[in-house]
Amino acid sequence: MPDLGRYATEVLSAYAVTLLLLVGLIAASVWKARKVLRQLREAENRRDPSA
């Protein structure tokens, strides 16, 4: 860990907020993609159960 001196709080909080927002964005994207894919498969199965 580098010595961040008197600005440690500012630097670490900037990185923490960034990581939190990026992880949140990726998680939300994956969650929505899975939900839509599951619903689409269900709708396609209802339309053509043999598929």
Next chain:
Amino acid sequence: MSIWEYANPRKFMATSGALLPWVSALAAILVIGGLVWGFFFTPDDFRMGSTVKVIYIHVPAAIMGSSAWFMMLVTSLIWLIRRHHVSALAAKAAAPVGMVFTLIGLITGAIWGQPMWGTWWEWDPRLTAFLVLFLFYLGYMALWEAIENPDAAADLTAVLCLVGTVFAVISRYALLFWNQGLHQGASLSMDAQENVADVFAYPLWTCVIGFLFLFVALVLYRTRTEIRARRLRALIQRERMA
């Protein structure tokens, strides 16, 4: 072979499906590599001290915040002129990604500004335009959700995108228009006089390219979801009509 082939959802799904793992892997390598390089292996700046390490997240996020809007502008124009649904869905998919990058730029800028400028916020042209751009992102996303007819939503959001472009341009080039405000000039420029020192520039470029790949990966992924959601709506409508 024409670029308009990708307006066909099947072609887009096939190509984006093949590209996505590579783009995602490159994004992960460049973002993690650039941030580790910048955070652990670069010195403090003689004026800014260790706060210079915020540059590796603030600058790439701010660049992508406004660049995302320009990408949305291009895809919105394609929708308005050629009526390709994939382009409208790509703009819709890009908005939350651009909004998050803009928010990261605003928050890290405030955190960096407090110790350097003595204030979290200043109503200078660049900062204000960037805040307005963030509000445009929220408005754009709200408009997509508020209108039930997807084509009407794509039309209206495309017009909103055209209007918001003014603020995307100002947030990027405010210093050329008004020589005032606290915010410094470009950190990365082709002009060697203006550029940051090489020891900071190399990891910074790595992060900028990494954030660009991250943006592309997320937009491809989210556009695929939007295309599937559009097909799902069509199937549900057919079920209701049957």
